[in-house]
Amino acid sequence: MAWFKRSSAGIAPQEKKELPNGLWLKCEKCDEIIYQKELDRNLWVCLKCGYHMRMKSKMYIKILLDDGSFEEFNAHIKSVDALKFKAQKRYQDQLKTTVKNTGMNDAVITGFGKINSYPVVFCVMDFSFIGGSMGSVVGEKIAQATKQSIEKKLPLIIISASGGARMMEGALSLMQMAKTSAYIAKLSDLGLPYISIITNPTTGGVTASYSMLGDIIIAEPGALIGFAGPRVIKQTIGQDLPEGFQTSEFLLNHGFIDVIFTRTEMKEKLTLLLEFFGCQKEETDESQEASENSPNE
Amino acid sequence: MDRFVLEFERPLIELEKRIQGMKEYSRDEDVEMSEEIAKLEEKALKLSKDIYTKLTRWQKVQLARHPQRPYTLDHIQRMTRFFIEVHGDRAYGDDPAIVAGFGAIEDEHVVIVGHQKGRTTKEKLYRNFGMPHPEGFRKALKAMKLGSKFHRPIVCLLDTPGAHPGIGAEERGQAEAIARNLFEMSHLPVPILVIVIGEGASGGALGIGVGDRLLMLENTWYSVISPEGCAAILWRDSARADLAADAMKVTSQDLLDMKILDKIIPEPAGGAHRDHDKAAAILKQAILEELEQLKQIPPEILIENRIEKFGKMGFWDESYT
Numbered sequence: 305m306a307w308f309k310r311s312s313a314g315i316a317p318q319e320k321k322e323l324p325n326g327l328w329l330k331c332e333k334c335d336e337i338i339y340q341k342e343l344d345r346n347l348w349v350c351l352k353c354g355y356h357m358r359m360k361s362k363m364y365i366k367i368l369l370d371d372g373s374f375e376e377f378n379a380h381i382k383s384v385d386a387l388k389f390k391a392q393k394r395y396q397d398q399l400k401t402t403v404k405n406t407g408m409n410d411a412v413i414t415g416f417g418k419i420n421s422y423p424v425v426f427c428v429m430d431f432s433f434i435g436g437s438m439g440s441v442v443g444e445k446i447a448q449a450t451k452q453s454i455e456k457k458l459p460l461i462i463i464s465a466s467g468g469a470r471m472m473e474g475a476l477s478l479m480q481m482a483k484t485s486a487y488i489a490k491l492s493d494l495g496l497p498y499i500s501i502i503t504n505p506t507t508g509g510v511t512a513s514y515s516m517l518g519d520i521i522i523a524e525p526g527a528l529i530g531f532a533g534p535r536v537i538k539q540t541i542g543q544d545l546p547e548g549f550q551t552s553e554f555l556l557n558h559g560f561i562d563v564i565f566t567r568t569e570m571k572e573k574l575t576l577l578l579e580f581f582g583c584q585k586e587e588t589d590e591s592q593e594a595s596e597n598s599p600n601e
Numbered sequence: 602m603d604r605f606v607l608e609f610e611r612p613l614i615e616l617e618k619r620i621q622g623m624k625e626y627s628r629d630e631d632v633e634m635s636e637e638i639a640k641l642e643e644k645a646l647k648l649s650k651d652i653y654t655k656l657t658r659w660q661k662v663q664l665a666r667h668p669q670r671p672y673t674l675d676h677i678q679r680m681t682r683f684f685i686e687v688h689g690d691r692a693y694g695d696d697p698a699i700v701a702g703f704g705a706i707e708d709e710h711v712v713i714v715g716h717q718k719g720r721t722t723k724e725k726l727y728r729n730f731g732m733p734h735p736e737g738f739r740k741a742l743k744a745m746k747l748g749s750k751f752h753r754p755i756v757c758l759l760d761t762p763g764a765h766p767g768i769g770a771e772e773r774g775q776a777e778a779i780a781r782n783l784f785e786m787s788h789l790p791v792p793i794l795v796i797v798i799g800e801g802a803s804g805g806a807l808g809i810g811v812g813d814r815l816l817m818l819e820n821t822w823y824s825v826i827s828p829e830g831c832a833a834i835l836w837r838d839s840a841r842a843d844l845a846a847d848a849m850k851v852t853s854q855d856l857l858d859m860k861i862l863d864k865i866i867p868e869p870a871g872g873a874h875r876d877h878d879k880a881a882a883i884l885k886q887a888i889l890e891e892l893e894q895l896k897q898i899p900p901e902i903l904i905e906n907r908i909e910k911f912g913k914m915g916f917w918d919e920s921y922t
Contacts, residue, residue, distance in 0.1 A: 380919065380921050389849070470825075475861055482787065483912055486907070486911050508804070512804045513779075513780050540766050549771070
């Protein structure tokens with residue numbers, strides 16, 4: 305009954321992007337019909353054209369972190385409607401509905417995790433929560449995660465997916481750009497690594513703050529990455545935008561991201577980067593036991 | 602130049618014209634009219650209070666972008682003993698939408714960076730309506746870093762309708778340029794004083810807006826998007842900007858309530874556009890007072906405080922319910 309919801313969706317166009325529960329899905333790029341289980345196995349990358357479809361934050365945790373290694377923190381922090389914002393709907397109501405529909409309290413999940421035994425602080429944004437927009441909670445959770453990196457001397461990894469700063473929190477959301485960037489500057493001053501991974505789409509205030517501040521900036525292929533959204537630019541200049549404008553490949557060619565990795569190779573490449581940065585592995589109890597036991601065998 | 606008059610200012614401007622006319626008549630014809638003039642002046646004063654103490658948010662936005670409002674260079678000219686403007690980002694080009702340079706306000710040697718709007722159509726185009734490209738942000742950073750090298754405080758004057766949305770701006774890394782400035786400004790070891798003198802739209806404003814103290818002139822606005830932009834998204838109609846201004850709470854008083862702003866700087870009666878000299882004099886005084894305090898703070902503590910200042914911004918619920 306999803307089409308009933310669309311007419312009243314108002315400013316939540318992300319709802320219509322929500323994938324139906326059907327068994328078969330269509331690639332947004334090449335229209336190929338794909339069996340969902342197969343897509344799951346292929347990390348939501350189209351089997352025919354390699355297009356990277358939007359993936360839930362929980363899936364990133366699953367595919368990038370070692371099994372069972374993720375310990376979420378600050379999951380309880382919730383947004384409040386500080387400005388009593390009301391347009392066609394009230395922000396307060398929108399928050400309530402979104403929390404219910406997504407099962408998340410806001411647009412970013414933060415925690416400790418391990419990538420092939422390298423402990424990291426791991427943040428992943430989720431576009432399904434009000435377009436992955438950054439309000440006070442996203443800003444605060446990113447800032448807190450950065451502080452955890454500093455305290456525990458761990459590398460920071462942030463996966464971005466965001467339409468930008470959250471309008472419904474006015475200047476408060478704008479200031480989150482400065483807040484997150486300031487803590488990342490502190491992290492950098494202490495010589496700790498920060499890896500920024502940009503996924504489709506990342507625009508506005510998130511691109512113009514922590515996404516672009518990684519020691520290394522990685523993008524998934526074909527992601528839309530920019531400051532102003534393509535629609536705004538098109539309106540402003542009154543002409544069509546060049547082919548491939550604001551894609552990962554466009555940014556790579558113009559020198560603003562360091563490298564493009566596919567989803568399939570991401571974990572392996574992150575492991576090598578962590579090795580290069582001189583991070584220390586921390587074996588799990590199981591593997592420690594295994595190595596302790598091995599001489600006796 | 603003919604005065605541009607906003608709708609809500611009109612009754613006052615007309616009354617003032619009448620007073621002026623009576624004064625001239627009285628002088629030229631040598632007619633005693635002082636009593637009538639005094640009465641009208643009293644009436645004008647009351648009217649002005651009535652109008653300007655009850656401004657709606659949207660009216661304040663209109664004052665913030667009043668075509669006769671003093672811009673960055675108008676203030677710099679009036680406040681400084683000398684000012685040497687520097688151009689270019691030493692990478693791509695010079696962006697006239699941002700002014701950067703070194704000067705002295707009385708005995709205080711400062712770096713000043715600010716958005717610059719144009720007055721005439723030609724100037725407006727030249728300044729790109731105060732909408733910076735990446736090279737503008739990078740020029741500002743160049744000047745700020747040089748200031749920091751020579752231990753000079755930095756004053757940032759914000760007045761922009763937003764960072765320029767265009768192909769070139771994206772190609773040259775608009776997002777990176779803004780992000781870089783937020784990063785660098787958050788740990789420059791000299792006092793940074795940020796003042797919104799007109800419009801503070803989004804990342805384009807914040808891109809030169811991270812500092813130790815944040816001040817706004819009385820009739821200015823600062824938010825995450827322009828009221829028009831917000832209205833275009835929420836109501837699909839930019840004409841409802843007045844509603845958007847109320848929804849986003851964009852005025853100096855609002856930002857004080859949100860605990861973002863440190864202080865509101867008063868403007869001359871009726872707004873800064875009515876008296877550039879006086880507006881600049883008030884601004885200058887505020888800058889000198891703030892710098893005097895900030896200069897006492899050791900650099901490490903200054904940076905630590907600055908990060909914490911932004912760290913506290915925002916509202917959220919941390920209860921476990």
